[in-house]
Amino acid sequence: MDIYSLPLPVVRRLPxxxxxxxxxxxxGVERISSGKLAEMMNITASQVRQDFSFFGKLGQQGYGxxxxxxxxxxxxxxxxxxxxxxxxxxxxxxxxxxxxxxxFSKYNYSLAAAFEINPDLVGSTVNGxxxxxxxQLQTYLASHKVDAAILAVPRSAARYTAREIVDLGIKFLWNxxxxxxKLPERDAFIEDVHFSDSLLCLSYYMK
Amino acid sequence: MDIYSLPLPVVRRLPxxxxxxxxxxxxGVERISSGKLAEMMNITASQVRQDFSFFGKLGQQGYGxxxxxxxxxxxxxxxxxxxxxxxxxxxxxxxxxxxxxxxFSKYNYSLAAAFEINPDLVGSTVNGxxxxxxxQLQTYLASHKVDAAILAVPRSAARYTAREIVDLGIKFLWNxxxxxxKLPERDAFIEDVHFSDSLLCLSYYMK
DNA sequence: TAGATTGTTAATCGATTAACAATC
DNA sequence: TAGATTGTTAATCGATTAACAATC
Numbered sequence: 001m002d003i004y005s006l007p008l009p010v011v012r013r014l015p016x017x018x019x020x021x022x023x024x025x026x027x028g029v030e031r032i033s034s035g036k037l038a039e040m041m042n043i044t045a046s047q048v049r050q051d052f053s054f055f056g057k058l059g060q061q062g063y064g065x066x067x068x069x070x071x072x073x074x075x076x077x078x079x080x081x082x083x084x085x086x087x088x089x090x091x092x093x094x095x096x097x098x099x100x101x102x103x104f105s106k107y108n109y110s111l112a113a114a115f116e117i118n119p120d121l122v123g124s125t126v127n128g129x130x131x132x133x134x135x136q137l138q139t140y141l142a143s144h145k146v147d148a149a150i151l152a153v154p155r156s157a158a159r160y161t162a163r164e165i166v167d168l169g170i171k172f173l174w175n176x177x178x179x180x181x182k183l184p185e186r187d188a189f190i191e192d193v194h195f196s197d198s199l200l201c202l203s204y205y206m207k
Numbered sequence: 208m209d210i211y212s213l214p215l216p217v218v219r220r221l222p223x224x225x226x227x228x229x230x231x232x233x234x235g236v237e238r239i240s241s242g243k244l245a246e247m248m249n250i251t252a253s254q255v256r257q258d259f260s261f262f263g264k265l266g267q268q269g270y271g272x273x274x275x276x277x278x279x280x281x282x283x284x285x286x287x288x289x290x291x292x293x294x295x296x297x298x299x300x301x302x303x304x305x306x307x308x309x310x311f312s313k314y315n316y317s318l319a320a321a322f323e324i325n326p327d328l329v330g331s332t333v334n335g336x337x338x339x340x341x342x343q344l345q346t347y348l349a350s351h352k353v354d355a356a357i358l359a360v361p362r363s364a365a366r367y368t369a370r371e372i373v374d375l376g377i378k379f380l381w382n383x384x385x386x387x388x389k390l391p392e393r394d395a396f397i398e399d400v401h402f403s404d405s406l407l408c409l410s411y412y413m414k
Numbered sequence: 415t416a417g418a419t420t421g422t423t424a425a426t427c428g429a430t431t432a433a434c435a436a437t438c
Numbered sequence: 439t440a441g442a443t444t445g446t447t448a449a450t451c452g453a454t455t456a457a458c459a460a461t462c
Contacts, residue, residue: 003443004458006411007428007430009428009430010429010451011408011411012277012408014403014407014408014409014411015401015403015404015408016387016404018307018407019341019385019387019403019404020387025288033441033442033443033444034444039388040389042392043430044430044431044432045431046430046431046432046433047430047431049443049445049446050430050431050446051446052430052444052445053444053446057444057445058287058444059443059444059445060438060443060444061436061438061442061443061444061445062437062438062441062442062443062444063438063443063444064442064443064444065444072438076406076413077411078408078410079407079410079413079414080407080410082410082413082453083414084410084413091416092304092308093300093303093304093307093308094301094304094308094326096304097299097300097301098301099303100300100301100400101300101301102402102403103403104236106403107406107407107410109406131395134420136263147413148409148413161342172409172412172413172445174405174406174409176225179225180226180227180248185249189408189409189412189413191341191405191409191412193399193400193402193405194222195309196222196309196314197219197222197311198222198313198381198398198400199316199381199398200221200222200225200285200286200287200314200427201218201219201221201222201285201398202216202355202379202381202398203285203286203287203289203291203314204213204221204284204285204286204372204380205379205396205398206286206289206291206354206355206396207211207254207286207289214453215430215454216452216453216454222456240418240419240420241419241420242418242419249454250454252419252455253454253455253457254453254454254455256420256421256422257422257455258452258453259418259420259421259423260421260422264420264421265420266419266420266421267419267461267462268418268419268421268460268461268462269418269419269420269462270418270419270420270459270462271418271420272420296444299460314456376424385425404421406423
């Protein structure tokens with residue numbers, strides 16, 4: 001199977017494998033069997049082998065998988081080998097938290113610019129990231145490549161901003177607004193991080 | 208079926224229904240059919256009716272669903288009718304973003320206290336939330352009920368802090384550390400918000 | 415009443431798990 | 439070599455979709 005058409009559940013497990021393998025590399029572990037890995041991740045060995053078989057023969061009978069090789073391979077499937085540039089929209093507290101604490105470089109991302117409408121913030125920098133006025137966006141894009149947008153604007157501005165960003169050519173959105181953006185799928189790919197959905201699921205399980 | 212043993216995919220869709228219905232209430236819409244709702248959410252009408260049938264006969268043939276009733280019903284399933292108290296661990300930028308911007312009250316949550324190890328922060332308040340030293344936790348819990356913990360400490364402190372919190376009796380964790388906590392399932396319920404997993408999925412689809 | 419739409423059962427689809435021959 | 443463990447096929451399980459009688 002083509003690695004670019006993996007089933008969604010497999011795609012969503014890949015980062016977890018990656019994280020686990022990163023820990024193992026850190027701990028100096030050289031090889032791992034599907035059984036051990038499954039045990040550590042609370043899934044089945046079958047699932048591990050089935051998942052990995054989607055993108056190649058990575059293991060060796062009687063031995064298992066080489067941790068570093070496997071990690072790198074999954075990294076490639078996830079596109080970590082390709083450097084990406086993102087722009088942040090909305091330098092509120094969440095935007096600031098991401099700018100100052102999220103390790104973009106760990107995933108080969110570079111946070112190149114931030115856009116705001118608050119004139120008090122425009123012109124300053126946060127953790128080395130320059131803040132532009134939102135109306136400078138089009139000009140900025142004329143001379144800079146931006147692969148994805150981080151949407152961290154207030155709820156009320158979410159849909160409008162998303163629409164504009166996508167119309168200006170940024171087709172990948174990382175959406176922190178807790179709002180369903182409702183852009184047609186052909187226009188953009190949206191990865192939602194809905195805190196509120198997550199909290200409500202926690203509520204459900206507390207009952 | 209008992210509403211406390213819904214299939215996981217259904218549970219994870221409930222907040223999206225809730226959000227959608229909230230929008231409809233806001234727009235003054237009184238009734239909605241499964242077909243219309245499905246269209247707005249990019250799912251099938253069958254799925255909508257199947258999902259709702261898990262927790263009762265909420266609709267009326269030929270009419271559809273009353274928006275307010277339906278929203279409230281789903282709210283009850285999600286536990287929004289029960290007031291909850293949470294404590295925050297780690298008043299870094301993310302903790303601050305949550306404290307200042309997340310509308311806990313909208314979901315019947317109350318953010319009662321924050322815990323930190325940085326002595327410069329201890330004793331101050333953020334948005335009305337008092338910051339205690341982490342070593343005051345046990346004392347605090349002796350006189351205050353805390354239903355859930357928000358884990359927003361640095362990666363390096365994640366597992367240790369989680370273990371302690373759970374041992375002191377808080378059994379529900381909202382985990383923002385990007386670390387798999389690896390607590391036995393019987394000890395605690397963990398709701399993960401892994402930014403890094405989310406970003407990697409975005410990467411995958413950018414290829 | 416006629417049209418609309420539900421709730422539910424049956425059919426389909428897809429994902430997970432089990433089993434095992436191949437082989438390191 | 440013997441034991442371990444893969445990659446893959448088949449079996450199972452569960453989730454989604456389709457269909458339709460019931461009924462507002």
